[in-house]
Structure formats: structure tokens, C-alpha cells
Amino acid sequence: MASSSSTHAVDIAQAMITAPSPLGEWLVILPVALCIIVGAVLMLVRKHTFWHPVIAIPALVLLVVIDAMLLYAVCTTGPITMVAGRWLPPFGIAFSADIMSALFALAASIVGLAGAIFAVDDVNRSGRRYGFYPFLMLLLAGVSGAVLTGDIFNLYVWFEVLLISSFGLLILGSTHEQLDGAMKYAVLNLIGTTLFLIAVAYLYAVFGTLNMADVAMRARDDATLPTATIAALFVLAFGMKAAAFPVNFWLPASYHTPRTVVSALFGGLLTKVGIYALLRVMVMILPGDLANLGMLIGISAFLTILLAGMGAIAQHDMRRAVGYIVIVGIGNMLAGVAIGSVEGLEGAVFYALHSIILMTALYFVTGLAGKLAGGFSIGAIAGLYRRAPAFSGLSLALFFAAAGLPPFSGFWPKAILVKSALADGSWWLAAAILIGGFFSTFALGRVFLLAYWRPAPLGGGGPVIRLSTLEWLPLIGLSALVIIFGLYPEPLLAVVSRAVEGILSPEGYFMSVFPGGGL
């Protein structure tokens, strides 16, 4: 038997609460429940493709509202926990939300809503019939579940939920490119989650429990426990999810193959879930091992930034270049985790939130540019600026944000990261972040120069094309967020710093899971 249940005397009377759950606790599971239920309803009306967006978009608006309420609730009252069947941990399986979970869930729901609106025009009838909207709802269920769960085995299960829906989305359309990209994506991500499961098995062998709060408390109580192997496995598994060097080659091989909206959701959401899990597990649950592995994560971050930056410069396909820009961002977040100071983690969380919104918008822009120009090769596109000036202006703003230039949202987390790296003495990480920013500016600047600015060849260029409202709306909404958080970063920064405080000293989280102070 695993060590826990035999050594701790369990008070059976305290194990189950019979009073009904307070209304506030339902907020924790509502995002997941809503997504799964709506996904099931969409499957029922599979053949009536007209109704898919009509059902999915209001549901996602509701999801944004629920996640915003959840964020408000955890900011005012502290972390919330709901347990299965009212059995208290360690018996019941917990869903716990603290500020960091709520922030990621809110960002994910905003991106999901933008994607659902964009998809009305982007996904054709057969794409809907093959289940774009149900897969989208299940993807969001997976992401919400992964950020809100309080049990590490359930984290694995939610990873698999979002993985299987991402396979479905990736393969939508079944072109040769997609099959090829999906093979690499599917196999490597499945191996990544299997590594995660191996780490979970070892974690259970050492701690005898899988509740995150329980494990975190035991790891803090006894620093002699053999957790180094587990931590290394977690870093490898989540690094693979997040596309960190050297396990990132599946991303540029697959992210440019699906439809625009699918690439956008993937670029925005999936890698950031890996970063979320890394923060949760390495900072909150196994804080002792983060110090030991900091150097390793730092080297990985260093190489991720530089190699992905060079990769972005070497691309002649706009979508592939954006794929490498996503990886540069991952390197920046990893650098924050590697530094491990309060400031470094704040930079990483801020960067992740910014990146969720921005990368989605950037893929939207890329997809629309390809649609306007009839191809994605930056050598062949020319004269976009002449034909769509407003769209080009918006693209330039997003390019600036991705490169980390002020006054857009990319600037602040990068400034925080560079400052914390210098304060920590990791000048090489600061240098990598700055050089990565230069590479991104160079790569995106060249895209703007050649694809947008360069005049179209004589007689070419084609007519002026108008984009539909449903394509403009999500793009403008996400860009507005990028600009607002660039100009007024203080409110978000304040919430982010409370979120980091919450994972660095998670007493509030423990109290919400074990109201009696633990067994």
C-alpha cells in the first residue's frame, strides 16, 4: 500500500460533507461542464451545419462570462475547490481554481470565442459536418479542465482530452500535408503525454497521493524525498508539450498545415497549456527541484529562443515563420521559469497570457493575408498594403507586439524578463531574450517589407478584396486586447503578480483543498 493511508489516521466523520455545495463552488466546474454539454449537443445536430455556430458562439460568450466571474471570485475570496461527491481530499477528486488557473481559463475562453466567430467563414460546410465546432468545444473543455483540475492524474486525462480534439481539428480536410503533419504531431505528442504519465506513476510511488495540494504539502514537509527523477521527467514531458528545444520539431512540421482558425487556436492555446503545467508542477508542487533544474531549463530556453529565431528568418512561407515565432515566445516563458524569481515568474505568466491572445491574432492575420494574396509564400505575395491598407496597419501592430516592441503588450513581459534575468545574474538569458526579439523583428519586418510593402508586379496584384465582418470582428477584438494591455498594463500586472504569489506560497490553495488544515 502506498505510504499515505496507513500512516495517517483518517477521521471518517470529516471525510464527507453532506451539506450541498455553495453556489460559488459550482463556478469551478461550470466551464468544463458547459463545454462538454454543448459539445454533445453539437454532435446531436451534426448534420444541421447551419446551427453549429448559432449554438457554439452564445455558449462561448457564456463561457467567457463564467471564466470572468471565476477570476473575480478567486481574486476576492481566494482559491476555490470543489470535490467529487462531496468527499473531501484525499478521497474525493478535487477541482481547484486559484488566480493563475482562472487567468489561463479566461484567456483560453476569449481565444475560443474568437476562433468560433472566425470559423463561420473559414470552415466550410464539410468541415463543419466533420465536426469542427464539437471538436472546438471539446478542445476548450480539455484546456479548461487542465487548468482547473486539482489532481495530477486528472491533469493527464485533460491533456488527453485536448490532444484527441486537437488531432480531430488538425486532420480536418485530410490533405496530404495535413496527414503528414498530423502523423508527426500525433505520435510525438502522444509520447510526450506518456512521459507525463510515467512521471505521475513515480509521483504516486513516492507520495502515495495524486492530489496536487497534498503532494505539494508533503514535498515541502520532507525535502529528502527522491523527487529529482520525477521533476526531470515532468520538465521533459511539459517541454515537449510546450515545444521547447530539443523536443520542438513537431511544431513547425505540423502547425502550418491545418485551416487558419485551427492553426490560430493551436498556436494560441496548446503550447501554453504546457507552460501552465510546468509552472503548476515545478513552482507549486515541487519547488525544491526547480532550483536544481533551473540551469537545464535555462539552457533549453536559451537554445529555444536562438534556434527558433533563426528558423523564423529562414522561412519563406509566412505560416511557417509564424510557427517559429510561437517557439521564440515559448523560449521567453521558459527563461522566466528558469530564473525562478518572483519577477521572472511574473514575466513568464504575463508573457503566456499575452502570447495566447497574440499568437491567435497573428495566425488570423497570416491566414487572411494568404487568402488576400492567394498563397503563403512571402516571395510571391506583394502589394498587400495597396490592396488592404487597414488590414496591413493592423498586421503591423501585431508584428510589433510579437517582436516585443512598445507600445504593444509584448513589450512589458519582455522588459520584466530581461530585468529579472539581469537581477538574477543570468546575463546570457537576458541576451538571448533581446537577440530573440531582434530575430523576430527581423523575420516579421521582412514579411512586412516583402509581402505587404513591396509594390505588386505590373499587371499583377488583382482586385481589392474585402474581408467579411465575421473575419474582422475577432481580429479587431484580439488586437484591441493586445493594444489595451500594451498601453495600460498595470491592472493585468497586478493580477499576474497576485497569481505568482499564489503559486509561490500556496497556503490559500492548501486551505481551500483541506479546510481543516490537512489530514
Place this chain on the structure above:
Amino acid sequence: MESVLAVLVGIFFAAAIYLMLSRHSIRIMLGIAILGNAVNLLIFTAGRITGLTPPIIEEGADTLGAGTANPLPQALILTAIVISFSFLAFLLVLTYRAYQDLNTDDTDDMRSAEPKDQPMPPTGY
């Protein structure tokens, strides 16, 4: 008992990694299937092999008696089996489709998404 299972898990992992290093996608799939089972056995061993008494709470008692088997790893493995089974089913279909459409099961030749002879990006205006 644990040491026997540990050796078995090691053999499973070795076989899985050997197969996954192959260039042929069907052998990679077989490797993944074995890998899933290796992890399941690992979870089983991680829960300690304690006894052969089934984990049923006796009448009048509130907790399991001494020497009963640990039910939790079995629940975890059941979940993991269901998940890995469905993934394997998906991957086999994907492999078959990829073989049909791309006319190869050699991963070195699967380069539709990343063509070998990409032109260099433009260097001038």
C-alpha cells in the same frame, strides 16, 4: 514480486523504444502500444503489490482491512487503458490513411508538410 515486475517493465520499455526508433510508421505504432502497456505496469508496481485479498470493505467497517490490494492503481490503469486504446485506434487509422495517400510508410519519405527543396527566402526588396 516488485522486482520481477520491474524487470518486466524494463523489458517493455526497451522493446517500445527499439520499435519507436524505426523508420516505418507501423512499427512505431506497435512501439507506442507496448509503451502504453509498460506505463500501465509501472503504475501497477508504483501502487505496491500488497496482497491478494480483493479491496472490499467488510460489513460494519469503514476502511479496508490490512493486506488488501490497493484499488487506486487499478482505477488509474483502467483510465489509462481506455485512453491509450482509443488513441491507438485513432493512430492506426491515421497511419493507414497516411500510407494510402502518401504511398509510403517510411517516415523519411513523409515530407509533404516540409518539402526538401524549399526555395531560399528572398534576400532583397
